[in-house]
Amino acid sequence: GIVAKQVMKSAGIPTPEWVTFEQAMAGEILAAPPLIIKSVWEHASVGLDDDSIVHDLSMLASRMLARRESLGGTCFAERFIDGREFNVALVTRPGSSDPEVLPVAEMRFVGYEDGRPKMVGYKAKWDENAFEYKNTVRAFDLAPEDAPLVERLKEISIRCWHAFALAGYNRVDFRVDAEGNPYVLEVNTNPCISPDSGFTAMFRQAGMTLPQLMSRVIEECLAADR
DSSP states (O other): OHHHHHHHHHHTOOOOOEEEHHHHHTTOOOSOSSEEEEESSOOTTTTOSGGGEEOOGGGHHHHHHHHHHHHTSOEEEEEOOOSEEEEEEEEOOTTOSSOEEOOOEEEEETTOOTTSOOSOOHHHHHOTTSHHHHHEEEEOOOOGGGHHHHHHHHHHHHHHHHHTTOOSEEEEEEEEOTTSOEEEEEEESSOOOSTTSHHHHHHHHTTOOHHHHHHHHHHHHHHHHO
16 A cells, blocks of 8 residues: 555665545646556455546546545556566565565566556456456466566565564465666555465465465564564
8 A cells, every 4th residue: 555655665675656545636646557456455456347437637626536435545647667577476585574475476477468467456356257256367488588586576576584673474466667777666564365265375385385484484483572
């Protein structure tokens, strides 16, 4: 949410420029379009759909009002980065202040025609019959030329770990623009670890089991109490 973005800005961590609900109502819009409207309080991509993208700034206030009424809570807008999307999973590492960074995953938007927003919205996560669900694919087979970008994503993720004083297991979500610049969308401090979740896919890709993951978290908690 907004507080997280303020923390990132203070720490020099790249994140898309944003507009609060109050700023939008006052016409104080400093971010360039297109913008994407997000809920401040909802999680799991609730409320994220094609209508969340705003290209005409004159429509932003009315669209944010409608979104607030439909979701029952306030919202904000941030610059929509039309590019690639990556997830970086972090796991506590006993004896080290830095976390272990698990294999980086890319969310690929397969067969998306021009004009269809490429994003992991509500349909992509939860509607099994939707095009977005079937055609948004997690992949670990990144090209060799992506190696510098992957290292950059890992470095920024570790900075997020320290900036937010994270612990246990976390996930950092990125978008990367056409020039290769990464932006942190979200720092998820309690990502889902159900069998079909993205975080589970990442720790399995690292050769880790759920008991091993939980053992690390428990060990960290016990050490903190000593």
